[in-house]
Amino acid sequence: MFTEITGATKKRMQLLEQIDARDRIDGTETSQRLKQIPPETGKFLALLAANCPDHGEFVEIGTSAGYSSLWISLALQQRGAKLKTFEILPEKIRLAQETFRAAGVTDRIELIEGDFLEKGKSLGEIAFCFLDCEKHIYVKCFDMIATKLVRGGLLIADNAIDHADAMKPLMEKAQSDDRFDCLTVPIGKGEFVCRRK
Numbered sequence: 001m002f003t004e005i006t007g008a009t010k011k012r013m014q015l016l017e018q019i020d021a022r023d024r025i026d027g028t029e030t031s032q033r034l035k036q037i038p039p040e041t042g043k044f045l046a047l048l049a050a051n052c053p054d055h056g057e058f059v060e061i062g063t064s065a066g067y068s069s070l071w072i073s074l075a076l077q078q079r080g081a082k083l084k085t086f087e088i089l090p091e092k093i094r095l096a097q098e099t100f101r102a103a104g105v106t107d108r109i110e111l112i113e114g115d116f117l118e119k120g121k122s123l124g125e126i127a128f129c130f131l132d133c134e135k136h137i138y139v140k141c142f143d144m145i146a147t148k149l150v151r152g153g154l155l156i157a158d159n160a161i162d163h164a165d166a167m168k169p170l171m172e173k174a175q176s177d178d179r180f181d182c183l184t185v186p187i188g189k190g191e192f193v194c195r196r197k
């Protein structure tokens with residue numbers, strides 16, 4: 001997987017890494033920033049996605065410019081599966097479209113425009129979900145995803161360490177739900193991994 005990243009994908013990843021790093025120091029307003037995961041989290045997500053159950057959809061909530069989608073999509077090539085990624089902001093949608101075109105992955109990634117809480121209702125069974133949007137809707141997203149996750153399916157929520165307070169309602173809810181085994185993994189900004197039993 002990691003040794004087979006195409007030149008076009010690598011090039012786009014590097015460009016987005018540069019924009020993200022610049023955003024964080026040049027005073028770019030928070031809503032305009034890419035706020036993407038670091039590369040080690042991308043690799044972690046790809047490894048988890050590669051080992052998810054055979055049936056069920058691959059989903060991402062919060063696309064931004066498509067950086068994490070590119071990492072997850074590495075696992076989908078070998079599985080012949082497709083990622084559905086949801087983004088609400090028009091400017092981010094435009095950037096993500098550019099990313100998927102430039103990286104040549106439009107056959108592997110479907111960008112769904114709009115609010116996940118509305119658009120996500122039509123999803124079927126889910127094998128993998130990366131949750132990386134506004135923290136105040138994490139619990140609502142969890143409720144929507146939890147009932148659709150197949151046995152052995154994974155829900156991974158970003159920012160478990162750097163936004164520990166905002167993540168508390170989701171973590172407490174998932175940890176007290178008998179259907180899940182949960183663990184916070186100290187990689188990147190902290191990944192809260194929930195596996196459906």
Ligand SMILES: C[S@@+](CC[C@H](N)C(=O)[O-])C[C@H]1O[C@@H](n2cnc3c(N)ncnc32)[C@H](O)[C@@H]1O
Pocket residue numbers: 034035036037061062063064065066067068069086087088089092114115116117132133134137
């Ligand atoms: C932290 S960024 C995602 C970063 C991306 N996962 C990455 O690592 O490259 C969060 C994104 O979620 C989007 N978002 C927030 N609320 C949303 C919602 N209700 N539905 C879909 N997207 C949403 C934001 O516009 C923003 O682009």
